[in-house]
Amino acid sequence: MHEHLIRYFAENRRLVSPDALERLSSTPEPLLACRMVVERMPPEEMFVTLSIVETVLHPPAGSASAPTGRSSPGPGEPTRTGSVLSEGPLFSLISEGFAPGPGGRAPLEAYGSLFTARYRSLGRLLRGRPDLPNVTPIRDLRQRPGAASIVVMVREVRPLQRRRGLRLSVEDETGAAEVIVPDEIPASRVTWIPDEVVGIHVGVPTDLHRSVVAKSVVRPDVPTDRPRHRAGRPHRVLLLSDLHIGSRSFLDESWAGLLAFLRGQDVAPDVASEIRQVVIAGDLVDGIGIYPHQERDLAIGDIVEQYAELGRRLRELPAELEIVVVPGNHDAVCPAEPQPAIPTELTTSLPPNVRVLGNPSTFAMGGVVIEAYHGRSFDDLIPALPGASYSRPTEVMKTMLAMRHLAPIYGSRTPLAPLPRDGLVIDPVPDILVTGHSHTYGVDQYRGTLLVNASTWQGETGYQRMRNITPVPARSAIVDLTDLSVATLDFLSGRGKEIVLS
Numbered sequence: 186m187h188e189h190l191i192r193y194f195a196e197n198r199r200l201v202s203p204d205a206l207e208r209l210s211s212t213p214e215p216l217l218a219c220r221m222v223v224e225r226m227p228p229e230e231m232f233v234t235l236s237i238v239e240t241v242l243h244p245p246a247g248s249a250s251a252p253t254g255r256s257s258p259g260p261g262e263p264t265r266t267g268s269v270l271s272e273g274p275l276f277s278l279i280s281e282g283f284a285p286g287p288g289g290r291a292p293l294e295a296y297g298s299l300f301t302a303r304y305r306s307l308g309r310l311l312r313g314r315p316d317l318p319n320v321t322p323i324r325d326l327r328q329r330p331g332a333a334s335i336v337v338m339v340r341e342v343r344p345l346q347r348r349r350g351l352r353l354s355v356e357d358e359t360g361a362a363e364v365i366v367p368d369e370i371p372a373s374r375v376t377w378i379p380d381e382v383v384g385i386h387v388g389v390p391t392d393l394h395r396s397v398v399a400k401s402v403v404r405p406d407v408p409t410d411r412p413r414h415r416a417g418r419p420h421r422v423l424l425l426s427d428l429h430i431g432s433r434s435f436l437d438e439s440w441a442g443l444l445a446f447l448r449g450q451d452v453a454p455d456v457a458s459e460i461r462q463v464v465i466a467g468d469l470v471d472g473i474g475i476y477p478h479q480e481r482d483l484a485i486g487d488i489v490e491q492y493a494e495l496g497r498r499l500r501e502l503p504a505e506l507e508i509v510v511v512p513g514n515h516d517a518v519c520p521a522e523p524q525p526a527i528p529t530e531l532t533t534s535l536p537p538n539v540r541v542l543g544n545p546s547t548f549a550m551g552g553v554v555i556e557a558y559h560g561r562s563f564d565d566l567i568p569a570l571p572g573a574s575y576s577r578p579t580e581v582m583k584t585m586l587a588m589r590h591l592a593p594i595y596g597s598r599t600p601l602a603p604l605p606r607d608g609l610v611i612d613p614v615p616d617i618l619v620t621g622h623s624h625t626y627g628v629d630q631y632r633g634t635l636l637v638n639a640s641t642w643q644g645e646t647g648y649q650r651m652r653n654i655t656p657v658p659a660r661s662a663i664v665d666l667t668d669l670s671v672a673t674l675d676f677l678s679g680r681g682k683e684i685v686l687s
């Protein structure tokens with residue numbers, strides 16, 4: 186396990202002393218503790234010492250509380266024992282994106298600190314890389330002509346006027362600069378996302394009137410040599426999303442098929458018998474007033490009743506399964522991301538085997554790190570990425586991982602919460618990223634991370650027909666945590682049908 190933690194620190198540009206490492210390994214959730222240390226220690230400090238770790242683990246009275254905000258994520262109190270890594274416990278929470286910030290700050294100032302937090306978190310992943318030598322603050326760039334690297338947030342991208350190539354307006358914490366990306370380098374053909382954080386290796390001319398020119402561009406991305414976690418004994422997890430309980434289009438017959446399968450009465454009973462947990466990636470209920478004239482599509486027109494019905498549906502699943510739920514944009518929580526967990530007033534009718542977490546959330550199941558994010562940012566990323574579509578959600582998930590951010594575009598359809606910590610940065614890199622929202626199905630992998638977009642249990646609605654969205658409903662992804670292989674079952678006709686995806 187030490188090796189996993191050392192690599193985590195290395196990716197965050199930190200060296201850790203043996204006694205600090207020992208202390209971190211002894212905590213109930215070592216990865217969570219490491220992330221807390223990285224987030225709270227002075228940004229310029231490179232060495233993680235035992236005293237830094239002790240200060241973070243036991244802050245003096247009156248200082249900030251735990252970064253994950255909620256200490257009790259649901260009606261079933263999580264067991265915070267054992268280790269997150271390898272032979273870990275059945276479930277262990279690593280982080281919830283939502284962390285309530287200090288109140289009373291002006292919203293604009295708060296957004297400023299959100300962007301600073303994003304810049305710092307992603308910048309840490311870029312600094313110190315061999316392909317970004319001599320990282321220099323923008324303020325000092327012109328004083329050192331030659332080659333240097335900058336770690337920047339991209340504010341604007343325009344085509345050059347008189348020749349092929351791009352002009353980037355970029356910023357760091359010391360200043361702003363214009364960088365020319367010539368047509369010859371691959372970065373000129375990358376689709377840039379506003380506000381993404383990248384490293385740029387640049388040539389700085391001696392002549393102050395000539396432009397800074399990019400030689401190469403590096404995204405934070407997923408390291409290829411990162412540790413992979415696998416369960417040591419038979420252990421499968423069922424990934425679902427977008428139940429939309431309360432909708433007229435809820436697929437009752439398909440749901441009944443899923444229940445029969447889970448009880449071992451349908452296809453693949455051997456697979457069913459190894460399932461220990463279920464993750465549901467948001468849009469648990471259909472909600473009220475989410476889109477114009479939604480009332481026409483609702484079978485249950487009351488939000489409390491919708492959650493009561495959700496409770497009844499989840500009680501139909503075998504009681505020994507542990508169920509983890511995060512909210513989506515149809516659920517009754519603040520839509521700004523990261524979203525807090527569904528409030529306890531609405532979860533009292535859920536069975537005790539349900540853990541209610543925020544969106545996104547990262548946790549370990551049998552030692553395998555899973556990040557669940559509903560996927561609202563597909564609505565912004567799909568229009569921004571040429572060739573992207575709701576029918577191929579995993580392609581968009583790859584871009585999220587390359588940027589190490591779940592919702593990089595600010596000011597469009599995904600509202601972002603003005604918190605002092607960016608809870609949408611992807612860190613640590615999960616072994617499995619599960620999303621929903623697109624109501625389609627996809628399984629793929631990216632640099633060793635399994636990507637699953639987990640379908641829906643709502644049939645096509647009039648609103649979707651109007652918007653030309655064709656759902657792929659009633660599919661279940663069952664992941665074998667010993668090797669991350671996926672079995673796909675299609676319950677659209679009621680009975681389960683195994684699908685082999687090419």
Ligand SMILES: [Fe+2]
Pocket residue numbers: 427429468513515622623624641
């Ligand atoms: Fe949905």
Ligand SMILES: [Fe+2]
Pocket residue numbers: 468513514515559561621622623
């Ligand atoms: Fe959604």
